[in-house]
Amino acid sequence: MPSRSVVAPVVAVALVAAACATAPRMSQAPPAPTSGFGKPISEADIAPWNIDIRTSDGRGLPSGRGSVAQGKSVYEAKCIECHGAEAKGGSVYGPMVGGIGSFTTDRRVVTPGSMYPYAPILFDYIRRTMPMDKPQTMTNDEIYAVSAYLLHLNGLVPADAVMDAATMPRVQMPNRDGFIPDDRPDTRAVRCMQNCR
Amino acid sequence: MGPTGPERRPPAPRNEAFADTTSRSRRRFLRESVAMVGGALVASAAAPRVAGAAPLPIPESELKPGRAIPAAEYGMPSKFEAGVLRRRTDVFVNRQNLADWSMTPLQSQLGIVTPNGLFFERHHAGVADIDPRTHRLAVHGMVKQPLMFTIDDLLRYPSVSRFHFLECSGNTLADWLKAASTTVQQTHGLLSGAQWTGIPASWLLNEAGLQPGAKWVLFEGADGATHTRSIPLEKVLDDVLIAYGQNGEMLRPEQGYPVRALIPGWEGNVSVKWLRRIKVSDQPWYFRSETARYTDPMPGGKWRIFSFEMECKSVITRPSGGMKLPGSGVYEIQGFAWSGRGRITAVDVSVDGGKNWQEATLEHPVIDKMLTRFRYRWNWNGSPSVIASRAMDSTGYVQPTVEEIKRVRAISGFVQHHNGIFPWSVGANGEVKNAIA
Numbered sequence: 323m324p325s326r327s328v329v330a331p332v333v334a335v336a337l338v339a340a341a342c343a344t345a346p347r348m349s350q351a352p353p354a355p356t357s358g359f360g361k362p363i364s365e366a367d368i369a370p371w372n373i374d375i376r377t378s379d380g381r382g383l384p385s386g387r388g389s390v391a392q393g394k395s396v397y398e399a400k401c402i403e404c405h406g407a408e409a410k411g412g413s414v415y416g417p418m419v420g421g422i423g424s425f426t427t428d429r430r431v432v433t434p435g436s437m438y439p440y441a442p443i444l445f446d447y448i449r450r451t452m453p454m455d456k457p458q459t460m461t462n463d464e465i466y467a468v469s470a471y472l473l474h475l476n477g478l479v480p481a482d483a484v485m486d487a488a489t490m491p492r493v494q495m496p497n498r499d500g501f502i503p504d505d506r507p508d509t510r511a512v513r514c515m516q517n518c519r
Numbered sequence: 520m521g522p523t524g525p526e527r528r529p530p531a532p533r534n535e536a537f538a539d540t541t542s543r544s545r546r547r548f549l550r551e552s553v554a555m556v557g558g559a560l561v562a563s564a565a566a567p568r569v570a571g572a573a574p575l576p577i578p579e580s581e582l583k584p585g586r587a588i589p590a591a592e593y594g595m596p597s598k599f600e601a602g603v604l605r606r607r608t609d610v611f612v613n614r615q616n617l618a619d620w621s622m623t624p625l626q627s628q629l630g631i632v633t634p635n636g637l638f639f640e641r642h643h644a645g646v647a648d649i650d651p652r653t654h655r656l657a658v659h660g661m662v663k664q665p666l667m668f669t670i671d672d673l674l675r676y677p678s679v680s681r682f683h684f685l686e687c688s689g690n691t692l693a694d695w696l697k698a699a700s701t702t703v704q705q706t707h708g709l710l711s712g713a714q715w716t717g718i719p720a721s722w723l724l725n726e727a728g729l730q731p732g733a734k735w736v737l738f739e740g741a742d743g744a745t746h747t748r749s750i751p752l753e754k755v756l757d758d759v760l761i762a763y764g765q766n767g768e769m770l771r772p773e774q775g776y777p778v779r780a781l782i783p784g785w786e787g788n789v790s791v792k793w794l795r796r797i798k799v800s801d802q803p804w805y806f807r808s809e810t811a812r813y814t815d816p817m818p819g820g821k822w823r824i825f826s827f828e829m830e831c832k833s834v835i836t837r838p839s840g841g842m843k844l845p846g847s848g849v850y851e852i853q854g855f856a857w858s859g860r861g862r863i864t865a866v867d868v869s870v871d872g873g874k875n876w877q878e879a880t881l882e883h884p885v886i887d888k889m890l891t892r893f894r895y896r897w898n899w900n901g902s903p904s905v906i907a908s909r910a911m912d913s914t915g916y917v918q919p920t921v922e923e924i925k926r927v928r929a930i931s932g933f934v935q936h937h938n939g940i941f942p943w944s945v946g947a948n949g950e951v952k953n954a955i956a
Contacts, residue, residue, distance in 0.1 A: 451744045
């Protein structure tokens with residue numbers, strides 16, 4: 323059994339520790355909680371929101387299909403007002419055709435044909451944003467069809483093409499290999515102070 | 520602490536006359552010039568102090584009670600500040616105002632925090648109007664247990680508050696090679712700073728449990744564009760916030776009410792507003808926003824993709840385009856510096872078009888990935904001058920000139936990530952103009 327003289331310093335240390343524990347704790351971020359407040363949910367319940375498509379291989383493309391000819395009808399009913407006839411540019415937006423091959427010129431023309439390395443980007447973007455006043459209202463067939471029409475106007479698929487989850491990822495986009503990862507910092511400025519120029 | 524290093528208090532004016540004839544009248548001039556739409560100077564603002572002038576009249580405000588306190592209200596700025604507004608672009612003609620932007624009046628901002636009503640906007644399909652009681656945030660994909668959160672759920676966690684700037688990748692894009700904009704609001708106003716409150720995104724991901732192989736995270740908004748971006752998991756676990764608060768109150772609708780992602784130091788559009796979904800995967804998605812919109816043209820027909828970081832940048836906000844100096848004399852050059860890679864370590868100012876530079880004073884606080892204020896006392900001799908600032912950050916990076924950026928990138932057309940040194944010219948008549956060329 324320890325003597326009193328041994329116990330006393332232990333108590334003193336414990337008191338100091340207690341005092342420290344009650345002192346204000348300053349920190350940039352509280353420690354991560356050991357338990358959370360999220361409610362378990364099933365992937366099936368998330369399905370109506372699960373609209374993303376991995377455009378490089380088309381994972382997430384739904385069932386359905388649409389032809390260039392059907393797409394022309396859809397386009398003229400739902401898109402032409404803002405984008406103009408044959409996607410050449412309209413009252414609100416510029417052209418969605420041309421520009422392929424412009425990347426090495428002074429004036430680059432940015433269109434789906436030139437700026438989409440993967441064709442399924444069309445499906446993903448049209449579904450989530452178009453038409454601008456009624457997004458997420460087009461059927462899968464309509465979206466495949468209008469995608470086929472736009473790809474055709476860009477000279478990337480023939481007039482009899484049909485787009486679906488199998489054909490769309492196989493369309494070869496001109497700038498498939500035109501994108502490079504971020505390699506900045508790319509400038510090498512130095513801190514000159516006197517007689518710099 | 521050296522004379523040019525960060526300091527907590529501005530130096531006291533050297534004498535009464537100095538304070539009176541320069542800083543006070545200059546402040547009055549700047550306020551008036553800012554309040555006026557054209558930024559024209561009221562000539563009388565420059566009137567010198569006259570010794571022995573008429574006795575000061577008793578102000579009317581002292582001769583009657585002021586406005587009574589209403590039972591409840593949301594307070595607004597003085598009516599005399601009515602000209603301090605965020606403004607849409609006056610350089611581009613946007614034929615709709617849904618996928619559009621508005622800019623912060625940086626020339627009027629005091630301190631490093633942008634008031635919520637002046638914080639810049641960039642939307643892809645207008646401002647969503649969301650009831651927080653029905654809003655849900657889902658976390659799923661490569662996780663062990665998909666989870667759903669209400670706003671009340673998020674508010675039950677310990678909160679974290681951090682100061683960070685947000686800058687649109689397109690900030691300054693109209694002014695690469697020739698002057699298109701008049702004011703600093705139009706050249707640099709897609710930039711603001713705020714204190715953000717929320718919880719680390721890592722908490723929600725760890726609660727759901729990451730599966731092996733997880734590398735990328737999708738953030739998706741509940742707006743009419745369901746705006747979506749792919750973010751590397753490493754960044755999300757490092758410092759990304761799921762934010763519901765801004766400058767002491769819940770987010771404004773235009774800032775993503777009731778909840779948004781806040782991705783410190785990275786181009787603004789990745790901080791997805793009206794956040795409804797977080798999905799984990801092993802690869803990026805290559806959305807349209809990631810290939811056709813937020814990419815940078817490079818020599819040889821290539822485009823740089825996933826260029827997330829906003830590099831070190833600075834700009835002089837006073838004096839700046841559209842203002843007019845009332846005459847030669849001492850002026851406190853002021854501005855902002857910021858870096859998406861860290862902390863501002865120094866800012867230099869040139870008053871001779873970039874030939875010679877002097878170190879400016881940084882104002883406390885100097886915060887990682889936040890706006891930092893600098894100042895430099897300039898004795899203008901009244902001859903035409905070109906003033907500019909250059910910032911350095913904690914990685915050792917030095918803000919480049921446009922010429923230096925042009926050497927390594929393709930500056931043509933609609934080009935983003937302009938962090939070049941930005942000059943203003945001061946004419947012999949005191950007029951301050953955009954001098955990019």
